[in-house]
C-alpha cells in the first residue's frame with residue numbers, strides 16, 4: 285500500500301525499515317520532522333533529542349561502534365557544530381551502519397546562510413547519498429546503511445528543504461532487523477591516536493576508490509544511480525530535487541544521469557554518459573560541486589554559467605536560463621497580507637523578551653533560531669545576531685546565561701541559551717510562569733544596567 289508522505293516522514297519510515305536501532309537529532313528546519321515522526325516506531329527505534337548536533341553525532345556514533353545501525357539528523361549549519369566527530373569517524377570507520385542527515389536550506393528559508401554541505405563529504409572523505417523524492421528518502425536509508433557497513437564509512441545523507449517538505453506517494457516495506465554482533469574492544473580501530481590516524485589514511489583513500497567503482501556498477505543495479513538514455517542530443521547530469529525540475533523542463537529525448545551517490549562521483553560512468561550525448565548539462569543547486577569535478581576530469585559541460593550560484597532552483601528558473609523561455613505571469617490586484625514570523629503565542633520566552641525590550645540603554649546580543657525573532661517588532665530587543673556561544677557577545681553572554689538558566693528550567697527547556705524548544709508546544713507553556721520569569725529578568729537586568 286502507498287502512503288502520501290513528506291520527505292522527512294518517509295525518511296523516518298526508512299529508518300524503521302532499515303533496522304536502525306538508535307536515532308539522535310538536534311532540531312532545525314528543514315530536518316526536524318524526521319525525529320518527530322519516529323515515535324510510532326519507538327518499540328524498535330530508540331530516539332532522542334540531543335542538546336546539540338555534536339552530541340547527536342556522538343550518541344549515534346557510539347551506537348555504531350557498539351554494532352547497531354544508527355542515524356542522526358540536523359540542519360546544514362548544525363553540521364558545522366558536529367564536524368569534529370564526523371571527520372574523526374571518517375578515519376575510524378564504523379561498526380553498525382552510521383548515517384548522518386544534513387538537511388540543507390538553499391534560499392535561506394530558515395537559515396543564516398546558504399552553505400552547501402556536499403563539501404563536507406569531500407572534506408571528510410566519506411560517502412554521500414542524496415535522495416530526490418519521498419520514495420527515495422525512505423529507500424535510500426537502507427542502502428546508505430549497507431554502504432556504511434560494506435565500505436566502513438559514515439554516510440552523509442544530504443537532503444534539501446524541498447526534498448524534506450515535498451510530499452509524494454511512498455510504497456512501504458517491512459522492517460529488516462539488523463543484529464548487532466557481540467561488542468569487541470578494538471583499540472586499533474576506535475582510538476584515534478596520531479599513529480592510528482596515520483595508518484588509517486591510506487584505508488580511507490582506498491575506500492573512496494572502491495566507492496567510486498561501486499557508483500559505476502552496483503549503484504546502477506540497486507537504483508542509487510540511474511541512467512535514462514534518450515536520443516543522444518542532450519544529456520543532463522543531476523541529483524537531488526534538481527532532477528525533478530530538470531525532468532519537467534528538458535524536452536523529450538533528453539538523457540539523464542541521476543546520481544544518488546554523489547560522493548565520490550562515479551567518474552567512469554559520467555565519462556561514458558558524456559560520450560553518448562552531444563551536449564552535456566550539469567544541473568545542481570548552489571555550488572558547482574559536481575560540475576567542478578566533472579570539468580576537472582576533462583569532460584566539457586555547461587552548468588553554473590547558465591544557472592548561477594545563488595538560491596534554490598525551480599522549473600521556472602530552469603526554463604528561463606536553459607531554454608530561454610520566459611514564464612508568463614498573470615497580475616492580480618490582490619496584495620497578500622504580510623505575515624512576518626513571530627514567536628508562538630504561548631512562547632515561554634516572551635516574558636524575558638518583553639522585559640529586555642523595556643530596557644533600551646544597552647546592546648543585547650542573541651543566539652540563532654527563535655532568538656532572531658527578538659529583533660523584530662514589537663519586542664525588538666535584540667540588536668545583534670550571533671552564532672551560538674561565540675565571541676561577539678562574550679561580555680554580555682555570561683550575564684544573560686545567569687538570567688536564562690532559571691527561565692529555561694521553568695520552561696522545561698533542556699539547554700540554556702538555545703531557543704528552539706522541541707517538545708514544548710504553546711499549549712504546554714505555562715502562562716502563570718511568564719510573570720515569574722519577567723520579574724526575575726527585570727530584577728536581573730535593572731541591576732546590571734549601565735549608568
Ligand code: SF4
Pocket residue numbers: 626627628630631632633654703704705706708709710
Ligand atoms: S518554537 Fe518554542 S522558542 Fe520558538 S517561538 Fe515557539 S515556543 Fe518560543
